[in-house]
Amino acid sequence: MGLSGLVNPYTITALDGVAYGLLLFVIAAGLTLIFGVAGVFSMAHGTLYLAGAYIAWQLADGGWVGLGLALAAAVLIGAVGGAGLAAAVRPLTDRPLDQVLATLGVAYIAADGFSTVFGAEPRSVDPPRALAGSVSLGDYQYPVYRLGFIAVAALIVVLLIWVVERSRAGAVVRAVVADPGMAEATGLRTRTARTAVLVGGGVLAVTAGVLGAQVIGPAPGVDTTILVYSLIVCVVGGLGSIRGALLAALGVGQVLTLGVALVPGAAAFVLAAAMLVALTVRHRPAFAGRPA
Amino acid sequence: MTPQPTGRQHHRWRTAIASIVATALLAVAGCAGSSLSDADTNAAEIRIGLIVPKTGNYKAIGDDQAAGWRLALDKLGGKLGGRPVKVIEADEGDGKATALASARKLIEQDKVLALVGGGTADTVQTLYPLLNESKVPLIGMGGRPSTIADPTYLWSTSWLSQETGASIAGYLRTTVGNGRVWVIGPDYIGGRDQIGGFVTAFRKAGGQLANPDGEPTWTPWAPAPTTEFSPYLTKIKEAKPAAVYTFYAGASAIEFVKQYRQYGITSPLYASGFLTEGAPLAALGPQAKGIYTALNYSPTLDNAANRDFVSRFTAGNDGKLPNVYHVCAWDAALVLDRAISEALAEPDAPATTPAGPGTASDSSSPASSGSPAASRPVASSAAASSAATGLTSQTLTAALPRVGQVDSPRGAWQFGPTNHTPVQAYYLREVAQDGQVWVNRTVQTLTTLGS
Numbered sequence: 001m002g003l004s005g006l007v008n009p010y011t012i013t014a015l016d017g018v019a020y021g022l023l024l025f026v027i028a029a030g031l032t033l034i035f036g037v038a039g040v041f042s043m044a045h046g047t048l049y050l051a052g053a054y055i056a057w058q059l060a061d062g063g064w065v066g067l068g069l070a071l072a073a074a075v076l077i078g079a080v081g082g083a084g085l086a087a088a089v090r091p092l093t094d095r096p097l098d099q100v101l102a103t104l105g106v107a108y109i110a111a112d113g114f115s116t117v118f119g120a121e122p123r124s125v126d127p128p129r130a131l132a133g134s135v136s137l138g139d140y141q142y143p144v145y146r147l148g149f150i151a152v153a154a155l156i157v158v159l160l161i162w163v164v165e166r167s168r169a170g171a172v173v174r175a176v177v178a179d180p181g182m183a184e185a186t187g188l189r190t191r192t193a194r195t196a197v198l199v200g201g202g203v204l205a206v207t208a209g210v211l212g213a214q215v216i217g218p219a220p221g222v223d224t225t226i227l228v229y230s231l232i233v234c235v236v237g238g239l240g241s242i243r244g245a246l247l248a249a250l251g252v253g254q255v256l257t258l259g260v261a262l263v264p265g266a267a268a269f270v271l272a273a274a275m276l277v278a279l280t281v282r283h284r285p286a287f288a289g290r291p292a
Numbered sequence: 293m294t295p296q297p298t299g300r301q302h303h304r305w306r307t308a309i310a311s312i313v314a315t316a317l318l319a320v321a322g323c324a325g326s327s328l329s330d331a332d333t334n335a336a337e338i339r340i341g342l343i344v345p346k347t348g349n350y351k352a353i354g355d356d357q358a359a360g361w362r363l364a365l366d367k368l369g370g371k372l373g374g375r376p377v378k379v380i381e382a383d384e385g386d387g388k389a390t391a392l393a394s395a396r397k398l399i400e401q402d403k404v405l406a407l408v409g410g411g412t413a414d415t416v417q418t419l420y421p422l423l424n425e426s427k428v429p430l431i432g433m434g435g436r437p438s439t440i441a442d443p444t445y446l447w448s449t450s451w452l453s454q455e456t457g458a459s460i461a462g463y464l465r466t467t468v469g470n471g472r473v474w475v476i477g478p479d480y481i482g483g484r485d486q487i488g489g490f491v492t493a494f495r496k497a498g499g500q501l502a503n504p505d506g507e508p509t510w511t512p513w514a515p516a517p518t519t520e521f522s523p524y525l526t527k528i529k530e531a532k533p534a535a536v537y538t539f540y541a542g543a544s545a546i547e548f549v550k551q552y553r554q555y556g557i558t559s560p561l562y563a564s565g566f567l568t569e570g571a572p573l574a575a576l577g578p579q580a581k582g583i584y585t586a587l588n589y590s591p592t593l594d595n596a597a598n599r600d601f602v603s604r605f606t607a608g609n610d611g612k613l614p615n616v617y618h619v620c621a622w623d624a625a626l627v628l629d630r631a632i633s634e635a636l637a638e639p640d641a642p643a644t645t646p647a648g649p650g651t652a653s654d655s656s657s658p659a660s661s662g663s664p665a666a667s668r669p670v671a672s673s674a675a676a677s678s679a680a681t682g683l684t685s686q687t688l689t690a691a692l693p694r695v696g697q698v699d700s701p702r703g704a705w706q707f708g709p710t711n712h713t714p715v716q717a718y719y720l721r722e723v724a725q726d727g728q729v730w731v732n733r734t735v736q737t738l739t740t741l742g743s
Binding site: 009012013016020112115119120121122123124134136139140141142143215216217219220221222224225228229232256257258261264265271272 | 515
């Protein structure tokens, strides 16, 4: 009775919200750092996720080897993609609108490339056999892969927060976010920090694509969907703030799941309403990020 | 501050980008130029504009449509109505601006006799005023909006979105008896048409919805299409309805069915045929097993036209089976073939407009079909082709009502008098395994709809 009391439609849905929120965080964390450190609003961020999802689809073989290969490829392609973006926007330093246009152009070209190489059909990616299927929770069933995803994503969250807030590299990153001029004056290599963050953000986004392909599979248009959600997470969480992004992602995850379950009639508006509240109530980032 | 790029670097970037743009423009101009000069070499050649999604979210549909169209042209020996055909292809993108620009180019620059294509209802809606203005007919072969007032120049070989749901409502009512059906669908115009058609007919048959408020559940389409269905599925699981009816297409269809299985919903799943048509079925495979859907085509239909069609298609596509988009595009070629023959044989014959509230009752409508002979001499100005043979966009439009029965792989059909959409049979299909592939197997004929 104890378990079945705990397992009701709302707790199941809330658990989904956690999985979805963590996925959004892994995607958006890179974007928020890229903006905070490099000052680049990368419109190609969803493209990186989609690249990861296609890698997962291409290499998935129902076993751990396929997933491992896909993750290795994700790190490589994420790093190359991030470095490429860094090179593309370097001539446009201090011209934010031109950077947005340049990355948007990259996104369009890549989208066309994807549908040429992988076809325009939406694809379904199956998890490794060991994680396929569902487990019973009381009267309900829950996909095993999502439980595994929650565990892995939680690990990524802890690692990421440790790197940003405890490591020396993280200190440089935070210094550049807080005051790029002063950071450079004290001898920090801000240019290297910028490139490094674009590379790191790229790796995170492509990795999220590999892990998330079972939840949001590869198809034309997915890059835009992911970009929209990550922008929402970044804006609500405060640009450049990693903890803000975590809270925002978990919040958006709950709004998209528990929110539509509680107020089904307003499903189309709950996300917009949540954004409106976050933007009007919050005058500055929830956590120290970019100084106001 | 950060090191500024030098002026030289700036310059180099600009030069590089400018040269890329220039190359692209030259390439585009080159294509357009060549297509024009070729066309002039053969006076008897007919020019047809094929406008389908070649980029964007609907590219998969456009690829299928183009393949079906080419397959039919191959069968007809590259001729329509006995005349050699030059097909000029253009992209409709996501509808709206791209579609309009492409159609304008085809009509004004290439002077095509007729347009074929239109993957989405959006495109048809966008092109509709242009068709009436330029008096060039469009043989639509995809989504068809329910809001067309005067379909004089719009003839669709596809379907009306409300029909799919309406066709299965009576059957489902009988199957579930007094049980209730949970209805869920996407919140955009196509989804509302699809789901609305089912709900209206289902209620008329005395059925009741299992949804808590007695109304269908709508999943958001903005800011991005819903791919996370767990909150809805958990509620459905709790309600234990006698059946679930839905409509999704493309990526949403894949995620919906995957999660339907993952969350262990045991209620039987009924849907509009698009849930398991083409790419979603290929992606889902065994996960789609046992889903019942309604559509105007199934590759396992047992008729001579379908056997010929399927064998031609599979021969050229590595054993892959055709879907409804291939069929509607194939039929568009059959329709044009017949209509051009009619127009060439009797360019001055009055259209035998079938009786119907749309065209026949309103004699003042701009319909060339019912209008007096006085309108005929001016027809040639905007339209293409040689006036000597009398084949113009106008005489072609006038010949379209005379096409009669189309011997289609989906079974014979003909244009309805009101909406110019097929009066056709709808079929109940079940996803089942056939050797190595998963197919929508025909179970029975549901009903005949069309107007």
